[in-house]
Amino acid sequence: MNIVVFIKQTFDTEAKIVLDGNGKIDANGVNLIINPYDEFAIEEGIKLKEKFGGEVTVVSMGGPRAQEAIRTALAMGIDKGILVNDPEVDNTDEYGRAQILAKAIAQVPYDVILVGRIAIDDGASQIAVRLAEALSIPSVSSVLKLEVAGTQATATREIDGGTETIEVSFPAVITAQKGLNEPRYPSVAGIMKAKKKPLQTLTLADLGLSAGDLSPKMIINEYSLPTPRQGGRKLAGDAAQAANELAKLLREEAKVL
Amino acid sequence: MAKGIMIIVEQRNLQIRKVSLELLSQARKIADATGEPVVAVVLGQGIDELAATVTASGADKVILIDDAKLAEYTTGAYTSVLNKLIRKEEPQAVLIGNTAVGKDLAPRLAQRLGVGLASDCTGMEADSNSFLTFKRPIYAGKAFAHLTSNVRPIMATIRPNTFPVAAPDAARQAEVVKEAAEIDAADLVAILKEVAIAASKRPELTEANIIVSGGRGMKGPENYNILEDLADVVGAAVGASRAAVDSGWKEHKFQVGQTGKTVAPTLYIACGISGAIQHLAGMGSSKFIVAINKDPEANIFNVADYGIVGDLFEVVPLLTEEFKKLVNE
Numbered sequence: 111m112n113i114v115v116f117i118k119q120t121f122d123t124e125a126k127i128v129l130d131g132n133g134k135i136d137a138n139g140v141n142l143i144i145n146p147y148d149e150f151a152i153e154e155g156i157k158l159k160e161k162f163g164g165e166v167t168v169v170s171m172g173g174p175r176a177q178e179a180i181r182t183a184l185a186m187g188i189d190k191g192i193l194v195n196d197p198e199v200d201n202t203d204e205y206g207r208a209q210i211l212a213k214a215i216a217q218v219p220y221d222v223i224l225v226g227r228i229a230i231d232d233g234a235s236q237i238a239v240r241l242a243e244a245l246s247i248p249s250v251s252s253v254l255k256l257e258v259a260g261t262q263a264t265a266t267r268e269i270d271g272g273t274e275t276i277e278v279s280f281p282a283v284i285t286a287q288k289g290l291n292e293p294r295y296p297s298v299a300g301i302m303k304a305k306k307k308p309l310q311t312l313t314l315a316d317l318g319l320s321a322g323d324l325s326p327k328m329i330i331n332e333y334s335l336p337t338p339r340q341g342g343r344k345l346a347g348d349a350a351q352a353a354n355e356l357a358k359l360l361r362e363e364a365k366v367l
Numbered sequence: 368m369a370k371g372i373m374i375i376v377e378q379r380n381l382q383i384r385k386v387s388l389e390l391l392s393q394a395r396k397i398a399d400a401t402g403e404p405v406v407a408v409v410l411g412q413g414i415d416e417l418a419a420t421v422t423a424s425g426a427d428k429v430i431l432i433d434d435a436k437l438a439e440y441t442t443g444a445y446t447s448v449l450n451k452l453i454r455k456e457e458p459q460a461v462l463i464g465n466t467a468v469g470k471d472l473a474p475r476l477a478q479r480l481g482v483g484l485a486s487d488c489t490g491m492e493a494d495s496n497s498f499l500t501f502k503r504p505i506y507a508g509k510a511f512a513h514l515t516s517n518v519r520p521i522m523a524t525i526r527p528n529t530f531p532v533a534a535p536d537a538a539r540q541a542e543v544v545k546e547a548a549e550i551d552a553a554d555l556v557a558i559l560k561e562v563a564i565a566a567s568k569r570p571e572l573t574e575a576n577i578i579v580s581g582g583r584g585m586k587g588p589e590n591y592n593i594l595e596d597l598a599d600v601v602g603a604a605v606g607a608s609r610a611a612v613d614s615g616w617k618e619h620k621f622q623v624g625q626t627g628k629t630v631a632p633t634l635y636i637a638c639g640i641s642g643a644i645q646h647l648a649g650m651g652s653s654k655f656i657v658a659i660n661k662d663p664e665a666n667i668f669n670v671a672d673y674g675i676v677g678d679l680f681e682v683v684p685l686l687t688e689e690f691k692k693l694v695n696e
């Protein structure tokens with residue numbers, strides 16, 4: 111079974127967000143991690159390989175630092191990596207990015223594509239489904255459980271207030287939700303091996319794409335920061351007094367009850 | 368010439384989702400300001416009776432697509448039908464609720480139409496240049512992107528609880544049109560086997576008006592009943608911090624935060640939650656925040672409108688009694 115896993119390098123969840131002189135998100139000095147949901151995708155890919163054999167390829171689009179994310183995935187047990195690194199990517203939106211990622215695996219055989227449910231930075235949750243559409247294959251979003259038999263998969267996915275079970279034939283895109291599995295930590299031996307595993311870097315030109323093919327459909331007018339919330343007041347008195355006062359404030363001042 | 372604001376109305380078991388009513392209400396306001404009609408699209412089976420509800424909620428035109436294959440949401444069938452409908456109707460804008468359905472449907476549809484998509488928006492305004500502009504949280508609400516598009520239709524998914532639901536106007540009239548469902552065979556490759564909705568009398572976390580949430584301070588799963596009692600007095604949902612979820616006290620679907628649900632209720636009551644940055648990311652845009660925590664230095668007090676420093680096991684039951692009094696008044 112051939113498996114492709116897409117991972118994005120994102121800001122650490124502890125990161126404070128500031129804007130730079132051009133009003134853009136400032137990535138300087140920010141700690142980068144593998145998008146947490148992509149760890150579930152990596153783990154599932156490795157598990158499928160362990161069970162059915164084959165090869166797992168990890169693909170990431172980002173700057174040179176995204177190599178670290180790929181190396182971590184390789185250390186966990188992925189076989190090879192592809193990095194798409196091109197400054198033009200910065201000017202593209204989800205529409206363009208899905209096409210780039212689709213092109214990036216044009217030469218890679220795959221039965222199943224695993225991605226995260228959402229990237230916690232931009233949080234658009236568009237790339238996986240758009241990628242599936244660009245490849246003309248089905249996708250199942252927010253998967254909690256994946257069972258594979260031959261070329262058929264049964265996926266249980268999270269919906270509002272419950273779950274849904276969906277049957278698809280491969281090839282298909284599966285987006286990973288927390289609960290799918292417990293991602294492993296890279297072992298020392300894994301880290302050593304990862305250094306020798308193949309990591310290919312591609313530009314848009316290598317993929318036969320030019321900026322013109324990818325011009326964004328969306329326009330970002332500006333970025334802004336939220337006005338920081340002010341702490342309000344702590345209610346005095348014993349528990350009974352405070353509870354009484356709170357109920358009153360919620361009714362009379364906040365008008366929420 | 369593109370025309371109208373199209374709302375993809377979401378229904379489940381012939382119940383229209385609250386977020387769809389929120390979108391109709393807001394679209395109505397924009398329609399009144401811009402002269403663009405509101406076009407509501409309802410997909411499903413046996414949906415005739417829903418036309419009246421969407422009309423009263425603000426639609427000028429209602430398109431019903433009634434077919435057994437649309438009874439339950441599936442990515443393929445819904446995309447197939449809506450792609451064709453949108454190409455025919457040529458709306459200026461297509462708006463969808465950012466629900467499990469919306470998150471799955473909107474990107475697929477946008478890619479097929481070759482258009483952009485502003486996802487999970489918490490703001491939408493009429494704009495004289497580009498018709499609509501959107502505001503969406505990025506980095507889990509630590510920043511916002513303000514965006515628009517010149518490509519038509521302009522598509523967006525809107526976060527539940529962003530806009531209020533206007534009172535229905537039973538006197539409104541709308542043109543009601545029935546369209547046949549044209550579904551391409553290629554779009555029927557994924558088969559929906561089973562839908563399991565957990566029975567709950569409480570509202571969905573993302574749609575709830577009030578959320579009572581418990582963290583590590585709850586000390587164990589058996590203690591959540593005190594939060595549930597409080598929640599049930601006011602029809603609230605119950606949420607949890609990651610610490611509570613990781614301890615196995617609550618399922619992940621109840622987790623609020625950067626790697627859980629993002630919620631924006633009118634009132635969020637945090638009990639035994641310290642207020643870590645990843646938790647705040649998920650609930651920081653709540654209208655009012657109440658914190659109950661025994662540590663006066665807990666970070667949650669820095670964002671709470673009202674705080675009670677105390678033992679939640681003492682305070683919460685008292686609060687339940689106070690809420691009961693108010694509700695019974």
Ligand SMILES: Cc1cc2nc3c(=O)[nH]c(=O)nc-3n(C[C@H](O)[C@H](O)[C@H](O)COP(=O)(O)OP(=O)(O)OC[C@H]3O[C@@H](n4cnc5c(N)ncnc54)[C@H](O)[C@@H]3O)c2cc1C
Pocket residue numbers: 116117118119145147148151169170171172199200201202203204207224225226227228229230231232233234235236237238326328329330
């Ligand atoms: C005009 C415009 C300019 C933009 N410029 C920038 C910019 O300069 N920098 C920037 O970061 N964003 C930019 N964006 C945002 C960007 O287009 C996407 O929102 C974002 O990069 C991808 O969406 P997401 O991160 O929300 O991924 P999601 O759709 O939430 O991610 C889901 C999954 O897709 C996979 N995935 C997503 N991205 C990648 C990737 N890069 N490589 C491999 N797998 C991936 C992962 O498995 C991930 O878990 C811009 C947007 C617009 C409209």
Ligand SMILES: Cc1cc2nc3c(=O)[nH]c(=O)nc-3n(C[C@H](O)[C@H](O)[C@H](O)COP(=O)(O)OP(=O)(O)OC[C@H]3O[C@@H](n4cnc5c(N)ncnc54)[C@H](O)[C@@H]3O)c2cc1C
Pocket residue numbers: 123146581582583584585607608609610611622623624625626627628638639640641642643644645646649659660661662665677678679680
């Ligand atoms: C990548 C990543 C993603 C994350 N995503 C999330 C997320 O989505 N959501 C999330 O919540 N967290 C998330 N976290 C975890 C986050 O950093 C915190 O660890 C977590 O939110 C702490 O949960 P807590 O407030 O319940 O527990 P604690 O921080 O342990 O706080 C417990 C609080 O309860 C109070 N308390 C104890 N007993 C009582 C009592 N009897 N009465 C009153 N108060 C009492 C204590 O004073 C304390 O303030 C994430 C972390 C990482 C690294």
